[in-house]
Amino acid sequence: MKYLVYTLIAFGFWLLFTFNLSIQNIIVGLVISILTVVFLGSYFVADVGKLGQPLRYYWFIVYVFIFAWECLKANLDVAYRILQVNMPIEPGIVKVKTVLKTDVARATLANSITMTPGTITIDMKDDTLFVHWIYVPSGNPTEYTHQVVGRFEKYIKKIFE
Numbered sequence: 001m002k003y004l005v006y007t008l009i010a011f012g013f014w015l016l017f018t019f020n021l022s023i024q025n026i027i028v029g030l031v032i033s034i035l036t037v038v039f040l041g042s043y044f045v046a047d048v049g050k051l052g053q054p055l056r057y058y059w060f061i062v063y064v065f066i067f068a069w070e071c072l073k074a075n076l077d078v079a080y081r082i083l084q085v086n087m088p089i090e091p092g093i094v095k096v097k098t099v100l101k102t103d104v105a106r107a108t109l110a111n112s113i114t115m116t117p118g119t120i121t122i123d124m125k126d127d128t129l130f131v132h133w134i135y136v137p138s139g140n141p142t143e144y145t146h147q148v149v150g151r152f153e154k155y156i157k158k159i160f161e
Helices: 002-018 023-043 056-083 103-115 141-148 152-161
Strands: 093-099 117-125 128-133
Touching: 002 023, 002 093, 056 103, 056 152, 103 117, 103 128, 103 152, 128 141, 141 152
Parallel strands: none
Antiparallel strands: 093 128, 117 128
16 A cells, blocks of 8 residues: 555656656656656655645645745845845854654754755754754754744644654
8 A cells, every 4th residue: 555655656746847747758657656666665654644644735735835935034034144245144053952753854854954045954863953054143042943943843743743
């Protein structure tokens, strides 16, 4: 059953990436999806039971909009800092704790932080992320943890845990 779900997900991504509904594209997409799952399926996420819960898809859609908004704000912030004559930056590496328990959720959080301009996740050990940040506004760990992780963590938890 899980291989069927994997194949359908891979085929769905194929259709999204190619954006072509010709019969040749559909056949090639199915063949590639099947071959991918046959050869790489054992490396995929083990628990696909959560994929059948529609509320997770709702939270994923909400997360996409939240992520897009945060990226837009971060782009404007980085552009502001670059265009200023005195370059108001306070770079630093912050140690951030997360409440996420699964590896997939933590990796999604780390990648979300990295894809947001001005931040990059350097390392991840258990429930701790080390993030390089272009502007660390304070030395208070609670405050900067909320600013870096708080915007994504609650949605990622609803999607993956």
